[in-house]
Amino acid sequence: MKRLLATSAITLVISAAAAHAESLNILVEGGGEMLQKAVAAQFTKETGIDVNFTVVPYQGVYDKLSAEIASGQSNFDVASIDVVWNAKFAAHLERLDDLFTPEFSADFSPALLSDAKVGGHYIGVPAWANAEVVFYRTDLFENADEKAAFKTKYGYELAPPANWQQWRDIAKFFTRDTDGDGKTDFWGTDTIGAYSEEWMAHVLQAGSPGVVLDAENNVIIDNAAHKEALEFYIAPHCQDKSVPENVTEIGWGEAQNLFYQGKTAMMKFWAHAYRMTPADSKVNGKVGVAPMIAGKAGIAGIPGTWYNVIPSTAANKDAAKKFIAYAVKHNAMGIEAPLGLAATNSAYESYAGKPGYEHFEPLLKTLAAPATRGRPMHEHYQEIVDEAVLPAVQKALSCEDDADEVLSEAKETIEDILN
Amino acid sequence: MIERKKRDLGGTVINIFALLLVLSYAVPYVYLLMTALKPAADVQQIPPSFFPNRITLENFRTVLATPSLPAAFANSLLVAVLTTVLSLVLAVPAAYVATQYRRSFTTFFLLFALVTRMVPAVSLGVPLFTLLKSIGLLDTTLGLVLAHTSTAVPLALLLMAAFFEGLPKELEEAARMDGCTRFQAFVKIILPVMRSGIAVTALFSFIASWNEFLYALLLTSEKGKTAPIVIAEYNSVYGLAWGPMTAAAVLYSLPVILITLLLQKQIIGGLTFGAVKG
Numbered sequence: 182m183k184r185l186l187a188t189s190a191i192t193l194v195i196s197a198a199a200a201h202a203e204s205l206n207i208l209v210e211g212g213g214e215m216l217q218k219a220v221a222a223q224f225t226k227e228t229g230i231d232v233n234f235t236v237v238p239y240q241g242v243y244d245k246l247s248a249e250i251a252s253g254q255s256n257f258d259v260a261s262i263d264v265v266w267n268a269k270f271a272a273h274l275e276r277l278d279d280l281f282t283p284e285f286s287a288d289f290s291p292a293l294l295s296d297a298k299v300g301g302h303y304i305g306v307p308a309w310a311n312a313e314v315v316f317y318r319t320d321l322f323e324n325a326d327e328k329a330a331f332k333t334k335y336g337y338e339l340a341p342p343a344n345w346q347q348w349r350d351i352a353k354f355f356t357r358d359t360d361g362d363g364k365t366d367f368w369g370t371d372t373i374g375a376y377s378e379e380w381m382a383h384v385l386q387a388g389s390p391g392v393v394l395d396a397e398n399n400v401i402i403d404n405a406a407h408k409e410a411l412e413f414y415i416a417p418h419c420q421d422k423s424v425p426e427n428v429t430e431i432g433w434g435e436a437q438n439l440f441y442q443g444k445t446a447m448m449k450f451w452a453h454a455y456r457m458t459p460a461d462s463k464v465n466g467k468v469g470v471a472p473m474i475a476g477k478a479g480i481a482g483i484p485g486t487w488y489n490v491i492p493s494t495a496a497n498k499d500a501a502k503k504f505i506a507y508a509v510k511h512n513a514m515g516i517e518a519p520l521g522l523a524a525t526n527s528a529y530e531s532y533a534g535k536p537g538y539e540h541f542e543p544l545l546k547t548l549a550a551p552a553t554r555g556r557p558m559h560e561h562y563q564e565i566v567d568e569a570v571l572p573a574v575q576k577a578l579s580c581e582d583d584a585d586e587v588l589s590e591a592k593e594t595i596e597d598i599l600n
Numbered sequence: 601m602i603e604r605k606k607r608d609l610g611g612t613v614i615n616i617f618a619l620l621l622v623l624s625y626a627v628p629y630v631y632l633l634m635t636a637l638k639p640a641a642d643v644q645q646i647p648p649s650f651f652p653n654r655i656t657l658e659n660f661r662t663v664l665a666t667p668s669l670p671a672a673f674a675n676s677l678l679v680a681v682l683t684t685v686l687s688l689v690l691a692v693p694a695a696y697v698a699t700q701y702r703r704s705f706t707t708f709f710l711l712f713a714l715v716t717r718m719v720p721a722v723s724l725g726v727p728l729f730t731l732l733k734s735i736g737l738l739d740t741t742l743g744l745v746l747a748h749t750s751t752a753v754p755l756a757l758l759l760m761a762a763f764f765e766g767l768p769k770e771l772e773e774a775a776r777m778d779g780c781t782r783f784q785a786f787v788k789i790i791l792p793v794m795r796s797g798i799a800v801t802a803l804f805s806f807i808a809s810w811n812e813f814l815y816a817l818l819l820t821s822e823k824g825k826t827a828p829i830v831i832a833e834y835n836s837v838y839g840l841a842w843g844p845m846t847a848a849a850v851l852y853s854l855p856v857i858l859i860t861l862l863l864q865k866q867i868i869g870g871l872t873f874g875a876v877k878g
Binding site for chain 2: 245
């Protein structure tokens, strides 16, 4: 009896020690760590499970996780990965279907849920989500003279653009020579030629059932919506001259800086930037934000979501799952971090109406729009973008090629990649 | 008189050419420095400007306030110094034997060192990860030193072999005749003569380890993280912080510049070693 008691006591001590020794290693990109630090601290306090973050540069998340998966012995229990990698890693990740109860799922926009699924199974849980919305200069949009001049010229009130036509009209209206030297030095907006995601959002606004590929992975890049969106995308540069000329050199950073330097009146940009206007920027305190513009199919955006996943080689899968569920439940805790992002509707809604968070409502509206959906969930996605989609957009931005031809060529290239 | 004028003209042409050459190397670095001194709003100015409109140290202040950077700098320094020492300890004697006691297998040995330099580092990342994990050296300075040494030794070996090729065999023979053992001859006579060559090799090994990114990314997490990884973190999916990134790069380049200046005499001696032999 004594022996049994002693054995039981030892077993109890060992199992208790093991439970306390449990810790989680999380791989995350710099910035993403800040969004999860507060929730991790509270998780540790409540469960006794330590959470250690390994912070690496953006591409490092992909490289490090790939190497660890290839070695078959990952150090990480959780990894926060960009949505564009979901399909690539899916075969090496734990299925998280049991987490997605109706109540759990109801707190996410449908597009975020859709991107979390690969091959019919949930492989990731949204940790934070973003989308492009419209940023505009309030000092210009609220200026009485500008308003009157705009109404005279276009016959309707100057207001944050809600559709394609308004976007083009307002961009043209504000494009001007401000110093009288005969050269345009202030533009209505910009066109990003270094990335193709912004055009993809317009494809969805035009009513395409998907971007580049449909649900069955058929190539649909040459459908009418893609063509219509491409024609709209290049129009401010090729027809209206309402954007700086060097479009292929303009990426997200350049577009953002043009706006901050007071050289554009509006831009489409990721919502988080609303709280990041530099103090010495010419537009500080003069920035307004509106939902993404609408096409025939209404408002639509391409979500930029990061997912918490569990590598199948993780050592502490149960604790990892517990942390992921906990992070969703306390998702609003990340909002106070510098990037100020969350993923659940309830987290964003809990900040609605608070000064400084005016961008959340347009962001939620864009994420929840019926036409909003993610990029193709395909393991060759990046290759498709690099070799076919972006070259097609850039070719169209040369203003010399026909949109039909450009998209047909892109279709052939994509089919080559897929076959 | 005409001859002298010709010489002067030739000298001027050479000087101009040298200046252009120096500028071609220096311009990217100067641009880096100029960017580091620009205010955040001017860093990505359109159109871009080479010189700052206003000089500010805010990027350097941001970098110095980055909590993870001091430890990462210390890790980089420790790893680079240990890698350099270990590489020299292994490569210098090996290169001496391979060149002074030449046999067919020593030629193969040197050729093999060359071949190892041809293998892309990325293909060795996973095996190294598995190896270091199995011996419990992941995310440690020692683990990263071993990984860096594995690539630095072939480089040091090839460099030192080239220097030893220019060494007269009679030097060791004379030392042996004076009563030295082979080891004593190597330590007391050969090594001091090869000081410049060793300095050059040490500098190259140090720089290779100091700037290495891929192994540091794959084999370390938090404790052993080196500065290149932290500097790269300024580039995130939500933006590229050019100002702080360039400021950190300028600070990171300073030790190498300092060491190069300190070893300048030896480096020049090493680079010209054997040029006036005979």
